[in-house]
Amino acid sequence: MVQVLVGADSLNSLSWIDQRFPVDTSTSKKPETFSVTEDEAPSVQLTFPSVDSPRVSIVVPVYNQYATTISCLQAVLENTADVDYEVIIADDCSSDSTTRIADRVINARVVRHKKNQGFLGNCNAAVCQARGEFVLLLNNDTNPQQGWLTALLDTFDQHQRVGLVGPKLLFEDGLLQEAGGIIWRDGSGWNYGRGQSADAPEFNYVRDTDYISGACILFRKDVWDRIGGFDEQFRPAYYEDTDLAFEIRKLGLRTIYQPASEVVHFEGVSHGNDLNSGIKKQQRINQGVFRKKWRGELLTGNRDLGTDVFDARERYNSGTTVLFIDHYVPFYDKDAGSRSTFLYVKSMVDMGYRVKFLGANFFPHQPYTETLQQLGVEVLYGERFARNWKLWLDENGKSIDVIYLHRPHITEDFIDEIKSLENCPRLVYFGHDLHYLRTEREAAITDDNKLLKVAADWKKRETRIFDQVDIVLYPSDVEVKAVQEISPGTNVAQLPLYVLNAPDVDAFDFAARKDLLFVGGFTHTPNVDAVLWFAAEVMPQILFADPDIRLHVVGSNVPEAISNLASENIVVHGFVSDGELESLYRSVRVCVVPLRYGAGVKGKVLEAIESAVPLITTPIGAEGIPVPEQVMDIAEGAEEFASKLLGLYTDESRCVRQLAVRPGYVAKYFGAGVVRAAIEQHFACESQV
Known part of the structure; x- marks a missing residue:
């Protein structure tokens, strides 16, 4: 389980550190050696x-x-x-x-x-x-x-x-x-x-x-x-x-x-x-x-x-140094936000930037920490950094050009200390999605007035962050416009969520494929709602038309409500490896993203685009995607969703048309060159290679 220091808990951070790191375990393990005497x-x-x-x-x-x-x-x-x-x-x-x-x-x-x-x-x-x-x-x-x-x-x-x-x-x-x-x-x-x-x-x-x-x-x-x-x-x-x-x-x-x-x-x-x-x-x-x-x-x-x-120690004489601060090292194979963070770390390393990473729980989750280290990223973890990260920043801040802050609840635990630095680096904030907007939409779907109070609190907290940083980044134009409305003086811009590879559309064999696929981590409540809604409202209509169709549900941290859906026609896989997920993408005929609320660009939508699988989603799922109708079907409500899904599932020419435009689409909106240009522009740093 990932424990992150957030919100009011940060007021008692030393107590949290004492509980998490009760003993200093930094001693080195004695290595294996072969002792051979002169006589032997x-x-x-x-x-x-x-x-x-x-x-x-x-x-x-x-x-x-x-x-x-x-x-x-x-x-x-x-x-x-x-x-x-x-x-x-x-x-x-x-x-x-x-x-x-x-x-x-x-x-x-x-x-x-x-x-x-x-x-x-x-x-x-x-x-x-x-x-x-x-x-x-x-x-x-x-x-x-x-x-x-x-x-x-x-x-x-x-x-x-x-x-x-x-x-x-x-x-x-x-x-x-x-x-x-x-x-x-x-x-x-x-x-x-x-x-x-x-x-x-x-x-x-x-x-x-x-x-x-x-x-x-x-x-x-x-x-x-x-x-x-x-x-x-x-x-x-x-x-x-x-x-x-x-x-x-x-x-x-x-x-x-x-x-x-x-x-x-x-x-x-x-x-x-x-x-x-x-x-x-x-x-x-x-x-x-x-x-x-x-x-x-x-x-x-x-x-x-x-x-x-x-x-x-790094023979570093010129260039750009970026310090990432996020909740923990990116679990790039488990959730969209982590994958986005990881891809930006990798992109910056590839561009010649020097990258440091601070996870707010200061824990070296594996294999994720070692993956970053092998890219050339220094990861700050353990009791020493949990207690002394501010001292580390005081000592080395002059060598850091940009601090890249992620998520509101993480940023607010660090930003005041960072702003107190004698020479504060450029502060770039990436919210992943607008928390207040997502919560407002959830309140509207669930008719829960308590959530409206939560949304109002998120809006206040997010706006305070906007006022303290040099630039605010979000992946969708919808969020950029929303920020401009609630905080008119904020410097805000759009940043592609992912760096995508060109999809291999030639690998799609309509006749050899069958079934549906949903992918999403279940600590994110919109994903739980999406699968429950699809199973209750859409799947019965699909099975009435074709009783042999199955829905594959993939994602980490599966709650009991999702596990209970398992049946002959709904296969709940839970977390799978990258290889297993790739195999599923190669075997299913259509990906479904039936989100009813949320905010920002959805990683699961971009993954489906990259994986060369026909896709259907809702207006919420398509939000923030440039000209989404070019590369996916969009439907609202259970009846329209079922009707369009069946039409796509049974029409090979329609699937092929949707896939045919994707290579050019990906290059135009989510290619490495697009992301590289965005980094150079918004981080005000030139590429080093």
């Missing part, structure tokens, strides 16, 4: 898959430390699946049991040099032997965790212009070692998040970063070849990984931190920790080499030591 290591035998055409070449540079290497390889073998990979052990003239590693590690390729090359030279020589499209450099003092490689590879598929990807690096106790690296103007570096909880929200979303520590980095082999590998001037080691990230960025490609991939790094095993002795001393020397090579880039693209960490 020679008896361990590992067999890797034999792969003719690997997608990834995992290159493990080694110099002695046989037991450490075996531990690493055991973790790779145990925790890598669903990827065709090869392992290349790059032996830099070891003198211990590593000289016999080929006898104990089967199907791994061993590249051995005649003389010691040092870390940098060892890597350069070994990568030349790689057969994979991708190369992964992996220190031998690491233990990758389950699913690590798949998550890294998926980043290349899910994001644009990716050049290099690295994981979340953990200490053995589970605390964070690095969530990407920051390079400062003087060439020094920070392991962002070091020593903090690996589960904290700020370390768990995909983002650009200055560099990734070379303990584990994935890149395309052809990109490595274009650059020429690690720059030889950083021999024998240190800053070669940082330099590689900068070289990749010079090609117009991105270096990305991927938190879904986790790797334990036993820091200091390879080279120690003392900066004044051994090879670690080279780290200080190579900082100067790096600073000299990249002086111009550091001056223009990086910050002074320790400043503006909020922006520096």
